[in-house]
Amino acid sequence: MLKISSLCEERLDVFLSDVLKQSRSQVVRLIKENCVCVNKKIEKKSSKKIKQKDEISILLPQTKEIKENYTPEFDITILHEDDDVLVLNKAPNVVVHGASSVKEATLVDWLLYKGYILSNLNGDHRAGLVHRLDKGTSGAIVIAKNNQSHQFLANQLLDKSMGRFYLALSDLPLKKDKMSNEKAIMRCPSNRLKKITTSHLNSLAKSAKTDFINLLSGKDCSLIAAKLYTGRTHQIRVHLADFNRYILGDELYGYKGKIKYNRVMLHAYLIYFIHPRTKKLMFIKAPMFDDFYQILKENFTQGEIDEKTSLDYLKFSFSF
Incomplete structure (x- = not known):
């Protein structure tokens, strides 16, 4: 749990993006997943105008546990691994992350099944994911093991150095x-x-x-x-x-x-x-x-x- 007091009046997503040093899209995900409270009440609107001295509380989402019905029956080749980054060669027809319409094990499920501790900036279903690939597309995908690495890599997507x-x-x-x-x-x-x-x-x-x-x-x-x-x-x-x-x-x-x-x-x-x-x-x-x-x-x-x-x-x- 992280608590912050606002020093000025501005939009909630803009304020959090600046304070947390995260992209607006990542902040919006936190808000949508009910991880942000304003004055102890869950706030669901990214555009909410916060006032001076408002107290903002942030609870980072916890990585989900693998569901029994979603136990992966596939394996993924590891191309590179260290303490911060994992690069995988995603097989074709493997879904990267869960959604309401997905009824099969995903790449994220495989990572959790293997016991990896991942960044949680993108919430439960997208733990560790810096970017994604379509289900039918195969190839290299980068996974962040911690939030600091995730933010560093996400910034490279924005400035095109990745x-x-x-x-x-x-x-x-x-x-x-x-x-x-x-x-x-x-x-x-x-x-x-x-x-x-x-x-x-x-x-x-x-x-x-x-x-x-x-x-x-x-x-x-x-x-x-x-x-x-x-x-x-x-x-x-x-x-x-x-x-x-x-x-x-x-x-x-x-x-x-x-x-x-x-x-x-x-x-x-x-x-x-x-x-x-x-x-x-x-x-x-x-x-x-x-x-x-x-x-x-x-x-x-x-x-x-x-x-x-x-x-x-x-x-x-x-x-x-």
């Missing part, structure tokens, strides 16, 4: 070897599962930027790399669809190939960030899963694959 290179198997190559999409992303009015792009920023649209490069072009598929500058839901998928290019298996955004896949062929291949304790820049590669790699081997030579997916080639191509 970055991610993705690999996507597409039906067609890009029209140009290098393309960028900076259109904002919003929910599709006619399909709540889908996102669309818009040229106009508004209260419903969030800014987004993705760079794309052609890596390999074949008769039946192409390998495209993507660099994220923002982390919007379905960002790579919707930005590629804007170019009339569709990821294999991504029927939601327009893939109409004869071959059916049991997931979207998108893989978070490389992640880089400054370590919260050592302050050293780290690059961590997540090996491709068999379903993804098999398609590559059927269409390209081993030499082509190794050359175009090397760290040096990707860094050079994206002018890192």
